[in-house]
Each structure stands twice: as structure tokens, then as C-alpha cells.
Amino acid sequence: MxxxxxxxxxxxxxxxxxxxxxxxxxxxxxxxxxxxxxxxxxxxxxxxxxxxxxxxxxxxxxxxxxxxxxxxxxxxxxxxxxxxxxxxxTMIRCVSEVILSNGPRVLMVKAVRGFSKGYWNVPGGFMDYGESPEVGVEREAEEEIGVGIRLDGLLNVYVSGFPGKPAYTLGFVYKGHIASDAFRLKPDEIEDVGWFTVDKALTLTRNPFAKWALVDFFLQSNEARFALSVHRHGAAPHVGGPDRPTVFLDRDGVINRGRAGYVRRPDQFQFLPGAIQGMRLLQDRGWQLVIVTNQDAAGWKLLPEAQLAKVHDRMLAGLRKAGVQVAEIYYCPHNVLSDCACRKPRPGMLLAAARDLGARPRSAWMVGDKPMDVQTGRAFGCRTAWVGPKAWRRRFAAEVRPWSPDVVADGLLEAARAIVRYSEDPVVEASRKSRADPTITS
Ligand SMILES: [Mg+2]
Structure with missing residues (x-):
């Protein structure tokens, strides 16, 4: 091609x-x-x-x-x-959307037609001829849900292109509340409406403006930030600060060899070839490294969290010897049956890094070996790299397709090289910069 x-x-x-x-x-x-x-x-x-x-x-x-x-x-x-x-x-298309909140939850609508057909989205849509963004979003939202809304101010303005298309769209996203929840859904357009936590809402929508706005809403909302509880190892003293370019790394199958029956003791932890070099390369190019790992072994009570901490201490010691510093290890200690914010493909661990470490979707990558890892990165609204040996990738090719990873590589070192190349492409870099957000405080 x-x-x-x-x-x-x-x-x-x-x-x-x-x-x-x-x-x-x-x-x-x-x-x-x-x-x-x-x-x-x-x-x-x-x-x-x-x-x-x-x-x-x-x-x-x-x-x-x-x-x-x-x-x-x-x-x-x-x-x-x-x-x-x-x-x-070159003529700009404009959409105007709104994050309607109730405590830590946000209102999402499910579309029956158009670009978001079958998907959830935040209320709003294309602005009409001659309309201001405020008027446009009130009209669109009230048409969709059939109740009056009150705007509390502008959340942010975003620019997005679409893959393979030179056109671009400017998205105004407001914060707001609804006057009542006696919804009257627009019959030919909206089939359902619901309140969701931000981590859940992120898995439901594929609209990039909605994703970035949901993360910004999360960062600005005390209730949403406090509502998110995620386990972490405590790898390094936290250095926050807005917009720190971040690479999220899955652990097993990316940094270390996965193991039938799980890695349950420090002596079972084995770095994969090239993994440390890959992390070193990313670190040298200015990325902070954040590990995000589902620990099913802990979820099934096969691995006490204190023992998991010992495995992680061993990993961090090995990395430190090679000059690699990990900003944090977030882990999900639950199992597949749990409905927690942290278990991938929910992006709760990535949101925690946005809250604690200044990670931002528009400057972040997620690297993982399972289709679910790519799905998690997509949910958060960042770029994604899918890694694994050829036979592995052939096995999961169909499963990963809906999440279309930006990079596909044999291992972490190859992925790191591709991420560096990708980010040094002046066109890509220019579009990234143009998406830098001026209004975020953390
Ligand atoms: Mg893995």
C-alpha cells in the first residue's frame, strides 16, 4: 500500500x-x-x-x-x-456537544442512525448554518433528549481529522446539567439514554471529541476524580504536571514472558528480549513509562497483593539497573467477573494516570499484546501499538481488527522504534500540537 x-x-x-x-x-x-x-x-x-x-x-x-x-x-x-x-x-466543519453531568456520572445517548449508529455518544451534533456553538448544542441536545439543558460553560475546543480524509472538524464541547430527567427521546435518532461513569462512557463511544472531552471533564470534576479508585504499586515519587507524553505498557507478553499459571513469584519474572531496550529508547525520547496490568492471579486469590508487590519490586530493580525509571505500575487485582473501572478494556488505570501523572490521550500511546489492550488504548482516545510474535498476531488478527492499532510490531523494541518514528513525522507532530489543550488544569 x-x-x-x-x-x-x-x-x-x-x-x-x-x-x-x-x-x-x-x-x-x-x-x-x-x-x-x-x-x-x-x-x-x-x-x-x-x-x-x-x-x-x-x-x-x-x-x-x-x-x-x-x-x-x-x-x-x-x-x-x-x-x-x-x-x-479547508472549510471547517463544526460540531457542538455537551457533557451533561450528575455527580461523577455523565449522560450518554445511543444513536439509531448516522455516523454513530449503534454507538453511544454525548448529546450534540453538527451546527446549523449561521448558528453559534451555544445555540447549536442547546438545540441539538434538547431535540435528542426532549428536556431543557443548562450550560455551565465551555469545557474545551478540539480539532480532529479522520483517517484517510483531508477534511477536519472543530468540536466545541460544553459542560452542563439537565432541568429534569423526564426524557422524551427523538424517535428516529436516539434509542436509549443513560448515566455512566467516565471510564464506562469511554468504552461506549467512538467519537474522538467525546473521548477527549470525557477525559477533560474527569480532570475538572472533583466528584469524578475522587470516585475513581485504582490500585498502584507506588513506583516513584509522583511528578504531576499537565500533558506529560506517556507510553502505557501492558506487562505480561510485552515486558516479560507470560506464563501458564501466571507469574506468581519474583523468580518467575523473565524480561522479554528487547523489552528493556525499548523502554530505554522511549524514556530517552522524553516519554514517561506507566505500566497498566490486569492481574487475574490476584483476582482469583492465587497471588496475594503483597506477593505481587515483590514481583514488581524485582522488575523495577532490573529496570533500574539498566537506567529505566517507571513512573507508576497500576494493576487491577480483580477478576473477569468484576465490573470495576480498572480492569482492561475499561480505561480506569489510564484515567488514574491522567489524574496522577499528567498523562493525556492526545500525547499518549498504549502498547499491549492482547486485542483488549488495543481496545483499552482506543477507549482512552490515545494511539495504540499491538505487539507479539507473528503466530500470535495471526491468531488474534480478526479480534484486533475493530480497534485498528496504529502500529503492529514483533515486540516492545520494534514498537518503541515505530512510536519514535511516528512522533518525529512533522505532519503527525504538527497535528498533535494543534490538538494541545490550553484550558486544562490538574
Ligand atoms: Mg499481556
């Missing part, structure tokens, strides 16, 4: 004026490599499949009146369709 030669075009724009070239009576973008009468700087990439449109900022000492105004282009018949398409794509 991606091996076919792609045509590259230059979309040079300043102050609404676009530089085009007349070619056989038609106006088109200059092609990459064609000489321009001025210098330019790269300003993003738009991916149209076989055509790549490279956005360029010109370095000029005057306002280019002689170029074509972008709004005049649609009426003309001599403009290349790709130019029209690219300019149209």
Missing part, C-alpha cells in the same frame, strides 16, 4: 489569495518541482489518495492582488476540480 506514485501539487495561499498556473486554458495548482517566482514554506499536507496537496505559505513582500481569491473560484468553469476540492476541504 502507498507504493503507487502519487501526484504532488502545491497549494500556495496567503490572505485568501491562491496562486494558480494557467495550463491549456485551465487554472491548476503548480506541481511539486515546478519553479515558482517566490520562496515558500511548508504548511501542512492534504491527502487525497492518489493526489497529495502540499500546503505552502509564500514569502512575499506584497499582497498578491493578481492571484485568484479563494471564494471566487467556485463560480469559475476554468478551474481544475482538484483546486476546488482542496479549497472546499
Amino acid at each position: 502507498g507504493q503507487r506514485a502519487r501526484r504532488e501539487h502545491l497549494f500556495v495561499e496567503t490572505d485568501g489569495q491562491v496562486y494558480l498556473i494557467r495550463d491549456h486554458g485551465n487554472l491548476r495548482f503548480p506541481r511539486a518541482g515546478e519553479k515558482l517566482p517566490f520562496l515558500t514554506e511548508p504548511n501542512g499536507v492534504m491527502d487525497f489518495g492518489t493526489d497529495r496537496v502540499l500546503r505552502q505559505k509564500p514569502r512575499l513582500d506584497h499582497h498578491p492582488e493578481e492571484w485568484l481569491g479563494r471564494d471566487a473560484i467556485f463560480e469559475r468553469t476554468d478551474v481544475d476540480p482538484l483546486v476546488k476540492r482542496a479549497i472546499y476541504t
Whole structure:
């Protein structure tokens, strides 16, 4: 994939004026490599499949009146369709949504049609022509649930692209409450409504704005933060601070060899080849390392928590010897029958790291060997890497597909290298930065 030669075009724009070239009576973008009468700087990439449109900022000492105004282009018949398409794509789509809360719980609605069909989402939707975000979200939410809402202020504004599509959407998300819970659901649009804790709500929605907003709501809500109880080892003194790039690591099958009958004694703990090097590489590139592990052995009472702590002390000592510092080990000591916030695929342990260690979904990765680990990362709204030997990956290929990991690798070292490469890609990095959140306090 991606091996076919792609045509590259230059979309040079300043102050609404676009530089085009007349070619056989038609106006088109200059092609990459064609000489321009001025210098330019790269300003993003738009991916149209076989055509790549490279956005360029010109370095000029005057306002280019002689170029074509972008709004005049649609009426003309001599403009290349790709130019029209690219300019149209630069126009922002806006959605406005609301986190309606009741203590630590948030209101979610289940859609019967549209993009979120069959999924839960927070109330809200696309803004109408000429509408402000406040008016839009009140209209959408009240249509959906049939009761009045009261807005308590803006939670945050998010930017999101969609994989394989150059268009992007701006999402305004508000905080609010409802006047009554005598819901009258919009029949052709909403089939159900319910209150959920943030960890549960995160597993129900696939809307990126809803995910990021749920995490931000969690960080701002005393009730939600206090309601989340997660076990942790106490690996290092806590250094909080907002937005610390974080890699979440599953333990068994990623850092150490999994074992039939569980790792129950320190002498059964065996690092996997490359695991320590991978952690070292990530640490050297500025990521904090947080381990998130379901410990079924503890859940089935086969492993007392004090004994688990000894296993973890042994692991940390081995890592320290290699210069690797782990910010924290969160573990779920429950079993598969429990309905706890911490057991993956619920993202409770990742939320705890957001609360305690400044982890943020938009700058985080989750690395794991089970499809459930990838699902957990997706639930939190971060990027994901799925690791394991080829035979393992073949066995679970169908199960992991719905969660589409960003990276697939043989082991932690290969995954770490891919994560580093991914984050050093200027386009990816620019989009990450543009999603940095200014309003979060922790
Ligand atoms: Mg595992």
C-alpha cells in the first residue's frame, strides 16, 4: 500500500489569495518541482489518495492582488476540480456537544442512525448554518433528549481529522446539567439514554471529541476524580504536571514472558528480549513509562497483593539497573467477573494516570499484546501499538481488527522504534500540537 506514485501539487495561499498556473486554458495548482517566482514554506499536507496537496505559505513582500481569491473560484468553469476540492476541504466543519453531568456520572445517548449508529455518544451534533456553538448544542441536545439543558460553560475546543480524509472538524464541547430527567427521546435518532461513569462512557463511544472531552471533564470534576479508585504499586515519587507524553505498557507478553499459571513469584519474572531496550529508547525520547496490568492471579486469590508487590519490586530493580525509571505500575487485582473501572478494556488505570501523572490521550500511546489492550488504548482516545510474535498476531488478527492499532510490531523494541518514528513525522507532530489543550488544569 502507498507504493503507487502519487501526484504532488502545491497549494500556495496567503490572505485568501491562491496562486494558480494557467495550463491549456485551465487554472491548476503548480506541481511539486515546478519553479515558482517566490520562496515558500511548508504548511501542512492534504491527502487525497492518489493526489497529495502540499500546503505552502509564500514569502512575499506584497499582497498578491493578481492571484485568484479563494471564494471566487467556485463560480469559475476554468478551474481544475482538484483546486476546488482542496479549497472546499479547508472549510471547517463544526460540531457542538455537551457533557451533561450528575455527580461523577455523565449522560450518554445511543444513536439509531448516522455516523454513530449503534454507538453511544454525548448529546450534540453538527451546527446549523449561521448558528453559534451555544445555540447549536442547546438545540441539538434538547431535540435528542426532549428536556431543557443548562450550560455551565465551555469545557474545551478540539480539532480532529479522520483517517484517510483531508477534511477536519472543530468540536466545541460544553459542560452542563439537565432541568429534569423526564426524557422524551427523538424517535428516529436516539434509542436509549443513560448515566455512566467516565471510564464506562469511554468504552461506549467512538467519537474522538467525546473521548477527549470525557477525559477533560474527569480532570475538572472533583466528584469524578475522587470516585475513581485504582490500585498502584507506588513506583516513584509522583511528578504531576499537565500533558506529560506517556507510553502505557501492558506487562505480561510485552515486558516479560507470560506464563501458564501466571507469574506468581519474583523468580518467575523473565524480561522479554528487547523489552528493556525499548523502554530505554522511549524514556530517552522524553516519554514517561506507566505500566497498566490486569492481574487475574490476584483476582482469583492465587497471588496475594503483597506477593505481587515483590514481583514488581524485582522488575523495577532490573529496570533500574539498566537506567529505566517507571513512573507508576497500576494493576487491577480483580477478576473477569468484576465490573470495576480498572480492569482492561475499561480505561480506569489510564484515567488514574491522567489524574496522577499528567498523562493525556492526545500525547499518549498504549502498547499491549492482547486485542483488549488495543481496545483499552482506543477507549482512552490515545494511539495504540499491538505487539507479539507473528503466530500470535495471526491468531488474534480478526479480534484486533475493530480497534485498528496504529502500529503492529514483533515486540516492545520494534514498537518503541515505530512510536519514535511516528512522533518525529512533522505532519503527525504538527497535528498533535494543534490538538494541545490550553484550558486544562490538574
Ligand atoms: Mg499481556
